[in-house]
Amino acid sequence: MTEHLGKTGIERAARATGILPLLLFLGAAAMVPHTAAGESYRLAIAWVPGLGVNLSFMLDGLSVLFALIITGVGFFVTLYAVDYLHGHSHTGRFFVFLHAFMLSMLGLVLADNVLSLFVFWELTTIFSYLLIGFEHEAEASRKSARQALLVTGAGGLALLVGFLLMGIATGTYEISQMVAMSASLPDHPLYGAILVMVFLGAFTKSAQFPFHFWLPNAMAAPAPISAFLHSATMVKGGIYLLARFHPILGGSEAWTAVLVIVGGVTAVVGAFTALGQTDLKKILAYTTVSALGIMTMFLGGQNAPSLTAAMTFLLVHAIYKSALFLVAGIIDHQAGTRDIEKLGGLARSMPVTALGAFAACFSMAGFPLFFGFIGKEIMYKGALAEAMMPGLTTAAAVLANGLMTAVAGIFLIGPFLSGAARHPGPRPEACAAMCSGPLVLGGLGIFFGIVPEFVGNWLVSPAVLSFHAHLEHIKLELFHGINPPLLLSALTLALGVALYLARKRVNYGVCRAYEMIPLDASRVYDAAVAAVAALGRAQTRVLQNGSLHRYFYIVAGAFVLLTGYSYVHGMQVLPDIGVPVLSLREWLLILVILAAAGAVLVTRSVLLAICALGVVGAGIAVIFLSYGAPDLALTQLLVETLTVIIVSIILLHLPGLGPGRKTTGRKKLFDGVLAVGMGVLMTTLILTVLSTPLDRSVTDFFENNSYLAAHGRNIVNVILVDFRSMDTLGEIIVVATAGLAGYALIQKRRERL
Amino acid sequence: MIPSLILRTATRLLVSMILVFSVYLLLRGHNAPGGGFAGALVAGTGFALYIMAEGSESVRRAIRIDPRGLIVFGMGLALVSGLIGMLAGKPFLTGLWWTIAEINSREIVVGTPLFFDIGVFAIVLGTILTLILALEEN
Incomplete structure (x- = not known):
């Protein structure tokens, strides 16, 4: 591509690819009136019908909500990334990954077959890996990418096991059919195992405690990727999963208990950690962890307000957090640093970016008239209405929201409002394409905050009702009257201000607490990776020591012993x-x-x-x-x-x-024994084969059909190129691979000489 | 080491015959002993002989393309011959046949397995040449 198009040519082409998310967004938006009316659409293509695997898709309120977030944020991220990456040598590659990710993510939220869902799930993991490691020349980038891949990939495998067990328990792999027969699933003996596996998948993908450590490290990715994958879309994959399977697996006490506790812990731990960060992107990453925890916690609930809260907050968070990540990227791009200690006075030099940042931060802090306020109100309503652990849920939500309010203050006050810049001096404003994302998303936060009924009726409620049709419709309103949720909102804001003022002391306490924890998951991860590497080195030393003799001993010895044993063992008569x-x-x-x-x-x-x-x-x-x-x-x-x-x-x-x-006598003897053993074994095997009567049915088939069906008289060749050509294809792939690998080895040797 | 005159003269005669014979083996393979694999091995020995007589440089000049390209070409051809069956709505690698001429009331047919076999020929020959040339030039 680089050879045919100039730098600017690629950038123009990349900008034009923005049309793809835009069209998909418009298509999804056109479906909103239908899904809001409770309709759903299904499309199935047989893929591996023998195994029950279909490429089936379903569009309902939940899918549409996700699809709008994916394509909407995707559109702004595409526009933004062109200028963000201006002059980068791999721009073309970046956009291929970006759009491939977007399509995989769309596949994930639209899939109706659990196995095709799994395929899209893994595709998002792979593209996330490629995008985190986009700056692959930096070691930190590669390490973070591998960590994200291993953690979410391992969770994905657990999820596959969960899906297969679900298929065994319900007899189908189609989600829409599982929903229909899910009433008895919590009593099924496999229910516990299914729950554990699905939770592992969802918790790793959505960065729940204790698997949350990969997400802050994933900030090695370029800012538009953090905005897109690691705040708005991919990390919501686990949330989507929990919502989608809520009617199938939810409803048990285990479901509620695990989600409320894990979600609550994640929400509080994430928010506390965010408070002490100085890197803008790390601040946002930890608040994202916290926000995902809140969503998980509310998906543990069973009542309409809780689930509506989860879905509302999903939208709230996607809008303000992607805007903030884009802002962080603009600051990094224009000022050359993301360190809040070094930044200052940006409101004056970058007024447009500041406008977007303020709108998004006020939404994050949950001020009235911003969408975040609506999300918080419904959250408290849901928490108070829960049957199990309402107090705990409410406390966790208030604490996490209070911390997020404080973090919003940290994000805004230092870099934007404090005196002149300490480090870089005044910086020019970013270009229109980069500012458009934060501005529009920030503005959306205000618009939705003023007319919440609009978004509630068209997007949030249909999403909830699509997975729980029997629940009542919860209206999103700006003002419900003076009631407990409003009081809790006021308490949250007060708590936020207090935490902001005491942030240094709180952070000191958090650091002390971290020091006291002897073992965390990230250290377990490091130890596991190191152990695998050590195992690899050890077995290489034993098996791959470079001596051709040793290799041959191992191969021939294993053959003689194993085959000889099973021959003697399985033989009835000589x-x-x-x-x-x-x-x-x-x-x-x-x-x-x-x-x-x-x-x-x-x-x-x-x-x-x-x-x-x-x-x-x-x-x-x-x-x-x-x-x-x-x-x-x-x-x-x-x-x-x-x-x-x-x-x-x-x-x-x-x-x-x-x-x-010259070889030593003992070695000669050993060689001789092995050679004789091999010869005797092969001879005996062949004679045994010959002494059993030949089954001629296969031969007859080939003889009868070779000329008539395959136009060939040479049966051997007809078998090779026609009847069993799949085998031959495999063999020629082996030949080609061996040839190229041998070539590479020879070349490498030559380079060394 | 200078190869003997006898070897060089004989090679000129032999190699062309060996190569023609290898194509013959490839084409007759469907009805008589031979086929892509055997044909490619024959061609490989022919080129090996040529390397011994004239050196690897002249073999590279004679074949003009990089033998690794031959591997890629063969893989592509084998896959395409399999995909043709899919285009006709049949499973991957199903053989399809067309009558191209009729001589003395005998049909001359051409089918996708022939292309598959040519692909096998190219891959095996490409692998042999890649390895032998790399070893020889090392």
Whole structure:
């Protein structure tokens, strides 16, 4: 691509790709009136029908809400990234990954078959890996990418197990059919295992405690990626999963207890950690962890207000957090640092960015007239209405929201409002394309905050009702009257101000608490990765020590022992091995082969040994020929010829391998035993095979159909290229791979010399 | 090491015959002993002989393309020949046949397995040449 298009050409093309998310967004928006009316659409394409795997998609209120977030944020991120990456040498690659991720994410939220859902789930993990590691020349970037891949990938495998168990328990892999027969699932003996596996998948993807450590590290990705994948979309994959399977797996006490506790802990721990960060992106990453915890906590609930709270907050968070990440990227891009200690006075030099940042931060802090306020109100309403642990939920929500209010203050007051910049001085405003994202998303936060009924009726309620049709419709309103939620909101703001003022002391306490914890998951992860590497090194030392002798001993020894054992073990009676009557010609052939084999043993010249082995092979080819297998004989002869040629070339080029080295007596004995063992075993095996009657049904099929169905008289070749061509395809792939790998090895050796 | 005149002269005669024979083996393979794999091995020995007589440089000049390209070409051809069956709505790698001519009331047919076999030929020959040339030039 770089060769055909100039730098600006690629950037123009990248900008044009913004049309893809835009069109998809408009398409999803066009579906909103239908899904708001409770309709759903399903499309299924058979994929592997024999295994019940269909590429089936379903569009309902929940999918549409996610699809709008994915494509909407995707559109602004595309516009933004063109200028953010201006001059980067891999711009084309970036946009391919970006859009591939977006399509995978859309597949994830639209899939109706759990196995196709799993495929899209893993695709998002892979593109997340590629995008976190986009600046692959930095070691931190590669390490973070690998960490995210391993953590979410392991969770994905657990999820697959959960899906398969669900398939066993319900007899179907279609989510829409599972919902219909889910009433008895909590009583199923597999329910506990399913729950654990699905939770592992959701918690790793959505960065729940104790798996949350990968998300802050994923901030090594470029800012638009953090805005898109690691705040608005991919990390919400786990939330989507919990919502989608709420009607199937939810409803038990275990579900509620685990989600409320894990979500609550994540919300509080994430928010406390965010308070002490100085890097803008790390601040946002930890508040994202906290926000995901809040969503998880409310998905643990069973009543309409709780679930509405989870879905409302999902939208609230996606809007303000992606805007803030884009702002952080603009600051980094324009000012060259993301350290809040070094930034200052940005409100004056970058007024447009500041406007977006203020709108988004006020939404995050939950001020009235901003969408965040609506989210908080409904949250408290839901928490108070819960049947299990309402007090705990409310306390966690108030604390986490209070902390987020304080964090919003930290994000705004230091960098934007404090005096002139300490580090870089006044910086120019970013261009319109970069500012458009924060401005529009920030403005959306105000718009939704003023007319919450609009978004509640069209997006949030349909999403909740699509997975729980029987629940009542919860209206989102700006003012409900003076009631407990309003009082809790006021308390939250007060708590936020207090925490902001006491932030230094609180952070000191948090750091002390962290020091007291002896073991956290990130250290367990590091230890596990180190252990795998050590195991790899150890087994390489034992098995791959570079000695051809050792390799051959292992292969031949394993063959003789394992095959010999199973042969002796499985044999009922000794096979009837008779000595066949041979003609004179055959005796002569055997004599030649034996003489050549003897020459291999006796000679000191490696070259002579290779030639003698070639004679053995040629003799065997003649035997094949005399028993009416010309194809086999031809191939055998040719392979022998080429082997001799190639080995001779190698030997002629190798230094110091002229006459064979002297081997010790003990080693000779060992070699001899192994060789004799191998020979005896193979001979016995072949004679046993020959003594059992041949099943001719397959041969008959090939004989009868070779010419009629496949237009060929040479059955061997017809089998190779037609009847069993899939096998041949596999074999030629092996040949090609071996050839290229051998070439690479030879080249590497040459470079070293 | 200067190869003997006899070897060089004989090689000129032999290699062309060996290569023609390898194509013959490839094409007759469907009805008589031979086929893509055997044909490629024959061609490989031919080129090996040529390397011994004339050196690897002249072989590279003679084949003109990088043998690794031959591997890629063969893989592509084998896959495409499998995909043709899919285009016709049948499973991957299903053989399809077309009658291209009729001589003495005998049909001459061409099918996707032939392309598959040519792909096998290219991959095997490409692998042999890649390895032998790399070893020889090392």
